[in-house]
Amino acid sequence: MDAEDADHVAEFAIVLHDDWQRRGLGRLLLCSLIDAAQAAGIERLAGTTLATNTPMLRLARRLGFGVSAVPGDWTLKRISSALPPASMRACGGLIAAGLVGNASTQPALTSP
Secondary structure (H helix, E strand, C coil): CCCHHCCCEECCCCCCHHCCCCCCCHHHHHHHHHHHHHHHHCEEEEEEEEEECCCHHHHHHHCEEEEECCEEEEEEEEEECCCCCHHHHHHHHHHHCCCCCHHHHCCCEEEE
16 A cells, blocks of 8 residues: 555554453444544545454454455454445444434443
């Protein structure tokens, strides 16, 4: 990727403590990132995850991200997506329901 392309790509990471996993928070956070990135004019989101992180790989694919190998490291996978319009549609239900993009409408989270 050249420097001009890099101006429109955002690298992201999501980390959830084990106690908070399997509650839909990863999807909520990733959809929020997609919404914020699009609002900022970002054209592509990219991240790296462990090849064994099946839930993240499944979520990424569901939201339209491509998954590829990281050259030279079989333990990692690269996830990447061009944002508009496909990714917005993937999060559309959460956005339309007001669960993404507006902190005042976020569901209350209680400790596990």
